Amino acid sequence: MKKKILKATLSVFLVIVIIVAGYLGYVIFSYSRIPDNQKITPKNTENSEKVKIGQSYTAVIQNIGFGAYTDDFTFFMDGGKQSWAESKESVISCINTAAEKAESYNPDFILFQEVDFDSTRSYHINQREMLESRFNTYSSAFAVNYNSAFLMYPFTQPHGASKSGILTLSKYNISASLRRSLPISQSFSKFLDLDRCYSISRIPTENGKELVLFNVHLSAYGGSDEIRTAQMTMLFEDMKKEYEKGNYAVCGGDFNHDFTGDSTQKLNGGAQVDFGWAQPFPKALLPDCISRCINYEGELIPTCRNCDVPYKEGNFTIIVDGFLVSANVEAVKVQNIKTDFKYSDHNPVLLEFILK
Numbered sequence: 001m002k003k004k005i006l007k008a009t010l011s012v013f014l015v016i017v018i019i020v021a022g023y024l025g026y027v028i029f030s031y032s033r034i035p036d037n038q039k040i041t042p043k044n045t046e047n048s049e050k051v052k053i054g055q056s057y058t059a060v061i062q063n064i065g066f067g068a069y070t071d072d073f074t075f076f077m078d079g080g081k082q083s084w085a086e087s088k089e090s091v092i093s094c095i096n097t098a099a100e101k102a103e104s105y106n107p108d109f110i111l112f113q114e115v116d117f118d119s120t121r122s123y124h125i126n127q128r129e130m131l132e133s134r135f136n137t138y139s140s141a142f143a144v145n146y147n148s149a150f151l152m153y154p155f156t157q158p159h160g161a162s163k164s165g166i167l168t169l170s171k172y173n174i175s176a177s178l179r180r181s182l183p184i185s186q187s188f189s190k191f192l193d194l195d196r197c198y199s200i201s202r203i204p205t206e207n208g209k210e211l212v213l214f215n216v217h218l219s220a221y222g223g224s225d226e227i228r229t230a231q232m233t234m235l236f237e238d239m240k241k242e243y244e245k246g247n248y249a250v251c252g253g254d255f256n257h258d259f260t261g262d263s264t265q266k267l268n269g270g271a272q273v274d275f276g277w278a279q280p281f282p283k284a285l286l287p288d289c290i291s292r293c294i295n296y297e298g299e300l301i302p303t304c305r306n307c308d309v310p311y312k313e314g315n316f317t318i319i320v321d322g323f324l325v326s327a328n329v330e331a332v333k334v335q336n337i338k339t340d341f342k343y344s345d346h347n348p349v350l351l352e353f354i355l356k
Contacts, residue, residue, distance in 0.1 A: 034144060034195055040177035042141045042201070043132065047173045051205045053355050056332060059109040061252040061321055063217070063304075063346035064098045066116040066164060067091035067127060071341045072310040076154050079308035083159040088123040095127050097343040099134050105350055110135065110169040111252045113217040115142075120150070120160020131167055138169040141177035145217055146195035166253070168201045168215045175210075177201040180238065183230035184219060198235060198253070205248065205355060212242045214251035214324075225279075228257070232285050239326060240287045248355045249290070249326035254346065256320055257281040259303075260294050263319035267302050278318055286324075293323040293334040293351055301336035303347045311341045323351045330354045 051057070067085055074080025085091045102110050112131060116122040132140050144165040151159040168174070182196040198216035205211055218231050239249040258264050261280040283292070302317030309315060325331055333352040341347070 034147070034179070034181060034197070036179075036181040038143075038179040038181075040141045040143055040179055040199060040201075042139055042174040042177050044136070044139045045173050045175070047139065047171070049172060051172055051203055051211050051355065053205065053207055056352055056354055057108045058105060059111065059213075059250065059252060059323070059351045059353065060102045060105055060107040060348050061111045061113070061254075061323070061351075062098055062102055062348040063113040063254045063321060063344060064095060064115060064127070065344040065346060066114050066119060066122045067094040067098075067125065068122060069307065069341065069345040070094065070343065073307065073345075074309060075307040075345075076159070078306055083154055083157050084121045085123065088125065091122050091125050091127075092130075094343040095125075095130050096134075098348075099131060101337070101339065101343075101348060103134070107350070108171045109213060109250075110138070110167075111213065111215040112167040112169070113215070113254045114145075114164055115167045116162070116164045118161075118163040120158070121162060128165065128167060131169075135169050138171055139174040140170075141168045141174050141199060141201045142166070143177070143179040143197055143199040143215070144195075145197050148195075166197070166199055166215045166217055168199055168213055170201070170203055170213070172203050172211075174201045175204055180234070182218065182234060183227060196231070198251075200238065209245075210242075210247045211355065212239075212247050212249050214239060214249065214253075216251060216253035216255065218254065218256045228279060229282065229285065232282050236285060236287055236290055239290050239324065243289045243326040243328065246328075247326075248329050249324075250329055250351075250353065251324040252322070252349070252351065254304075254321050255281065259292065259319045259322040263300065263302065264316075266300055267317050267319070278320075289327045290324055291327070291331075293325060293331040295331070295334060297333060297335050301338050301347065303336050303349060305341050305345050307345050321346055321349050323349065325351075325353060328356045330356055 115127045117128045148162045150161045178200045201213045203211040242249045303321040306316045335350045337348045
């Protein structure tokens, strides 16, 4: 009898080992990075009007959090519980609300991050299609940020496969766009942080140069000092090259750094934090020709919350989203927009700027 029990136990254990090994093999061997310098084909490129020098323009950035982050949503990778959005209806509502908020400012340019198009976590809703349909008069360029294998964790509700990207929208013709693959970890953490990129979209100006929009979403979970430095250096160098050509560089998005360098202290009563992703922005790496837009109007408003618990006033918040501009771009106004994190774990940021 004991031999039968032992044999049955060993058989079950062997099956579990085979399943786990098979799954790990699937994750490892299905992993591949999207090639660097991948050309993107813009949509809606009929508008021949060119961006003017000396005229005021408005840009809005918004990480939409794949339509999952209502104010009571908590995410398992941040210490919370949930891995999927609450429902398909909730995803649609969050995406529509984010779009309405951006649209309310009648921006000339919109940069969205974390836009899912066929992900388990967001019920396979094509958020890219939703946003492009809503802003159908805008020229658009979409870069796939990551296309990941099926993640079996958490076991109660596996996160599944994720396909997500960054979407750039412009009232003016995007003549060309390019996806740049960022350096990422080569250790096991790359399976958590997935692929990372920024897009470079070119818009003709009246003086024969280009307004070059950088849409960025940097690493959060798989970062290290070395990776963070490599990603920032690559981005800054590309912006500097555009400035040296006489072009106008505007970069917006989710930097996954404390954008001001001290927002964690100012927004949280001076408290120190141990979240690995909340590292200060490496301002020492910025070239002289590139600057942060941090001259905020009014009170200091956060752009992101940590999603370990449902949101309420007093929870940990930080500024991670923002704009960078080259020296030939004047940042007239920058404003972090308070939404109480009702539809995303990120607040939008608005920039009014002039090309000199």
